[in-house]
Amino acid sequence: MSKYYLNYLDELESEAIFILREVWAQFENPVIMFSGGKDSILVTHLAKKAFYPAKIPFPLMHVDTGHNFPETIQFRDDVIEDLGVKLIIGSVQESIDDGRVAEEKGKNATRNALQITTLLDAIESNKIDCAIGGGRRDEEKARAKERFFSHRDDFGQWDPKNQRPELWNIFNGKHFEGEHFRAFPISNWTEMDVWNYIKRENIAIPSLYFAHEREVVWRQDTWIPNSEFLILEDHEEVVTKKIRFRTLGDITITGGDESEADTLEKIATEVAGMRNTERGNRSDDKRSESAMEDRKRQGYF
Amino acid sequence: MLDNNQLLRFTTAGSVDDGKSTLIGRLLYDSKSIFEDQLEAITNTSKKKGHKGVDLALFTDGLKDEREQGITIDVAYRYFTTPKRKFIIADTPGHIQYTRNMVTGASTANVATILIDARHGVIEQTKRHAFIASLLQIPHIIVCVNKMDLVDYSEKVYNDIVRQFEDISSKMLVTDVRFIPMSALDGDNVVNKSTNMPWYQGAPMLHTLETMHISSDINKVDARFPVQTVLRPQSEGFIDYRGYAGRVASGIFRKGDDITVMPSGFTSKIKSIDTLDAALEEAHAPMSVSITLEDDIDISRGDMIVRSNNKPEASQDIEVMLCWLNNDSAKPRAKYTIKHTSNDQKAMIKEVVYKYNINTLERVNDDKELNMNDICKVKIRTTKPLMVDAYRENRTTGSIILVDDATNETVAAGMIV
CATH class of the missing domain: 2.40.30.10 (Translation factors)
Structure with missing residues (x-):
């Protein structure tokens, strides 16, 4: 080797590995928040690298809204088996059954906001002191100010105006009993970086990301997948389209784009030419200008 | 992107009035890094606020409070990519009360961009920004002489500002300084070369960022x-x-x-x-x-x-340039957790040697109180030795933070002298 610098993907990878190792060293009981989406898959892949040749030394945690794509759940179970790590499931359905939260009403009802309670309950009952997430600063304006190590008070809340300064590569995870942290190893990655890296490393991702035929309904400027949870309006029509999903969330709120991209190569090319942000298809972010900031303050991912 | 494309981190210091947000908006817009839905959102807001055209500065608005007050409070990170490099911008507020955020943004930067309003020339704020860049040993500085459109693209005005800046920077530890006359509002010399300033022979800002040699920024000698x-x-x-x-x-x-x-x-x-x-x-x-x-x-x-043939110094007594980051002032002889690389020890601030007046850059010897945003030289004693290098030799093994054990908050950041 003649050059002594890293290319941008190697530098991002090295930074993320460093963060993951810091989490493991500074916390008693961390978990990776695993949704089955590409960002949490990427974080898990990086964790594999961070601890090799040892196994990932902490569990994965899935907040299960019950409104899943079946493909996502299958994928999740395959990943767990492959890694040989423990899976913790926080169930929104259980939170509803226990009366901790109430289901939203109406055709645009989602379980998105309900996840906050389930997540915080799971963090508390499993005594988790650091939940590692796949959040990226390029996703949304409130996330642009997020720290790698992000403090949450004992109510699980984020206080954006009172964040700990983060300098150089020194991370302060000190906390009191009952408080926890969120850690974001891929803060500095953009959507394009994620796809270029997935392509380079040939990381397995759910089939939903690739163009496929699916029954969908046109709603809020995007193709919402037909599912048992979808309440159709009279004027709405279920059609079959070749689509792919750019992000994966609940099946009720995740819109797809019409696409022919059925390989990682084609997806990377497609993403490079995209003229809209990836969260533009997420109705949870469309609710208001500060929808993400408000949810994050309460303890959202 | 090519395989050997590097990552360049730069910080922008300036206030809304210098056109800092406009500059960032312009970089992102002209390098086609703004998505249509984002553009639509700021076009709508521009209209609502009664601005003429699209106010690119709105693109960098972040938190609710910041949008309401029209200022940057915290460090915000922005990303863009060109066929040559990936860029991370640490967008920091320029006002004195946010010195701590400037220091934070500067800590990981390869390049500092300092904005100067061509109408006003070098002002106290410029000195402060240059001082922080030199203190944090950012290897390269780009001085953006902005709003050239408001001084008739005058070469003389520009040359005067260059001279003023060199006057102050010659007294600091900075090595690589470049100057670019520009108008961020109109896009002159940001991404595209200006046709209004034929007397300027240099490259526009983006080209400068894309081609600047940064491989030597990392210390390759001390393993x-x-x-x-x-x-x-x-x-x-x-x-x-x-x-x-x-x-x-x-x-x-x-x-x-x-x-x-x-x-x-x-x-x-x-x-x-x-x-x-x-x-x-x-x-x-x-x-x-x-x-x-x-x-x-x-x-x-x-x-x-x-x-084995090149060791850092193992020391319990270190001299540090400290920036106080917390609302609560330092308590005399208080104990803190000191974090240095992966090593945590207890530490005590033994002595405040002097403090900087951050506007005049003079040393103050009679005020020993450490308040938020203060920058001062201190002597620290640790319970066990730290393996340290001087910060100017090594940004990783030469930096520390102090954590208050009573609150667990990061209260200070320091550079080992």
């Missing part, structure tokens, strides 16, 4: 490897494996190198340098790897592996 954690898989094939996980802070480590573990002083040789992808012959900064040694010695987090 330092702070151990983050120990990997013991105890699984088949790896029963006796004991790997030291960490990120090379500086320098180069090779298989077979004679190393010393600090602070214990035990010596050994590097047996292997491992990653999931492959075992490596060598590792350089800033690679994350796992190192195994020929000998079974007791090493844990906080220890540092170094090459």
